Amino acid sequence: MSSVPLFVAVNTFRESVRDRVLYNLIFFALLMMASAVLVGQISIGIERLVIINLGLSAISLLGLVMSVFIGVGLVYKEIEKRTLYSILAKPVRRWEFLAGKYFGLLLTLAINTALMTLGLFLALLYVDHAIGRADAHILLAVYFILLEFALVTALALFFSCFSTPILSTLYTLGLYVAGIFASDLRDAGALSSSGAVKAVRSVLYYALPNFSNFNVIGATAHGDAIPMSLVWQNTAYAAIYILALLLAASAVFSNRNLK
Amino acid sequence: MVASARNKQIWLATLGVPLLLLSLYPLQQSIAEKKESIAAQQQELLLRSGKLLKRLSLGYDSLLADIYWTRTVQYNGGILERGESDFSLLAPLLDVTTDLDPRLDVAYQYGAIFLSERVPAGAGRPDQAIALVRKGIALNPTNWRLYYNLGFVYYWYLRDYKQASQTFWEGSKIPGALPWMGAMAAHIAETGGSRDTSRFMWSQIYESTKDVTVRANALAHLQVLRAQDDLDLLKTFIETYKKRTGRAPSSVQDLVNAGLILGVPEDPGGFAYVLDANGEPAVDPQSPMAERVRDWSGRK
């Protein structure tokens, strides 16, 4: 097994580190954390609730923005700028390159998320003056958010292999929103409508990436524990869906005539 | 561009831009006035459907709930502070908030109090309060405190002691409920409304929240209860005085002179109690407590 994906990943990560736009995002995120503390002081009695809500929502939203906007350019940029020419002339398989780009972006997302989570914990520390065991649940919520990123990035990467950034963004965001409403599809379909519509709704429910699976922000803010079985299952769900997307992306990319 | 033409551009901008921006000032004022006259001072709640908002929030509903909660508190707090009487948005705001996050306990308690309180201390709509808390109970069947909030509305604002007792009883059966729930249910069933019960309940509310507005409200109620206690006490002293001297006292000072009380007692607002035209003990009309005691008397 070659080490190509590894150093391509490291290089992709290096690219995002040197991209100054990201620093603005992180700064913004840390600002959100600070404001969470302030908002918490307005809503007396529920500071913790608000800080966790705001913090996790900020982490989620910002990471999502990064996943989509960087993800849709991952392959497209390489093709447009022809940086791929000299790379593919080397002993590298196209799928290896793809895997490297994907994991490189994930690495970037993971590190940014870690920094923002640290900010969140600092905000909680400031309010509660202690970190309790209950705060471990926050880490699980962040893990779920990371799974979401991984899935969205895979989507963006897939579209990046054959579509322009604008279209890819639309498709990816569209699927993300559809994925959030996927469970509503099933519930709404259960009551009314004909058998055919029900069947379509069912198919959509199972086919769409079900992003509501990963949303535990509200529950974590209220201090609920997350069952370990859900952790394994969500991990498996994400892993399988991502694998499917990467396979599809690989097939598309491997057969693509570069301009 | 020739250098002189370029310089001209710079001069034009340096002079023109501030002038233009300055001219906006009176224009903006005029626009603002026009706008205010068009839309009434009312705020509007554009989206009243909590369910729709929940959908639109794309998974960030918990955060949106916090935002709406903040808005609710500021809305209500603002009205109370300004002494206004239009609470029409309070129920919808609370409704949206609890749709977005059904587990936001503070909203139910806040709603129970401020929807029920008579204007201008609240919206004066205990029916809305009941609807809100019942909704909360339906969504949080294991939260015994909601039964407390509901029972409280029946007890204090509607004086429906039967319902109140029933509610407390149901709440007491929930695992984790504090023991006084059951005791409360029994007590109310037996004796209906009593000042001790009321005092206990308002103390519970005061202790259970850090919200400044709620606390102020609870404190006000506790003070009224204390004033009522004081007045009752003064009544017994007046009886004693009548028995001793055969006549009614003309002022509270008489009671002091008679050695029945050590000094003229003050109400929680710092004003001494007086005797009204009928010789009954009353709060000094100049005291800020006077109105409240008057409005809220008849409640035990």
Added chain:
Amino acid sequence: MELGGVSAIDFRGCVQKNVVVGTPAIEIEGLTKDYAVGFWRKRTRRALDGLTFQVREGEVFGFLGPNGAGKTTTLKLLMGLIFPTSGTARIRGRSIDDVEMHREIGFLPEQPYFYDYLTARELLDYSARFFRFSEADRRERVTRFLERVGLSAAADVQLRRFSKGMLQRVGIAQAILHDPQVIFLDEPTSGLDPVGRREVRDIILDLQRQGRTVFFSTHILPDAEVLCDRVAVLVGGKLQGVGTPQEIVSIEVQGMEILFELPTGRSVPGALAGRVTPSGVAYRLEVPEAELYDSISQLRAAEARILSVTQLKPTLEDYFFRLVGRETAPSYAVEVANK
């Protein structure tokens, strides 16, 4: 074309020896590439039509043609960036589908673009990682090849600050730092100043001395004449000819040019009239070498005064112009002037 045989492409009467001993470095057979064009992708445009030729080991081989002829298309096909509609190609005996084959080749794209947020050193290090070098070996190579292309001073500058010439040098470095046996260069000297072009030429010659095969495409014909052992000419996607530069130009018949004057009253001999053009006060006659003396006799008979007799030595450019059907090409003229 026969492998190991004697005759090769027979084109307009040009027969030339193409003895292949052992495996050719590059072997292209019937390579064709169609593109689907039009809004509905119904029509096809044939960018490359049945390309067939071979390149020997150790050759410096030039791939010539005007812009749009299909040179870059050919290179992209060889590198696996695009896929052929039909036909095959092998490099050092291995199919172009074989990823491992890429260990033995290096590629410099046209107008190379690399990650501009990397420094030269980082880019070479990244490039080297694709091959299985030890860490020490890799570091040594990076330093050595930075030196080789003259970029040691700028090693830690980000590529976004590099001039075109520097980028070209970095490009060459990344193409050869793994000591490939076959090196492909797409327009390696275009856009460079004369100094840059000389440097590139030196590197190509150096690679040849090391026994490597160099295949480069260019439209700068003087470079090809100077460097190449053999060239192939591509126009409109079709191969026009393969051979040494001299053989290519001798496809067109060489001739002789006679300048002469005629005394007043005399006219050009009828037999020659068709090939005479006025040139100032004199006349110009072009004849094949074989007919030289016969023509001179005719002119003498007509009492013409012979001014000069010159051998016409076509260059690759002339060949080109005739092939491509253009009379003047200022860019080529400039290239000639720079030679």
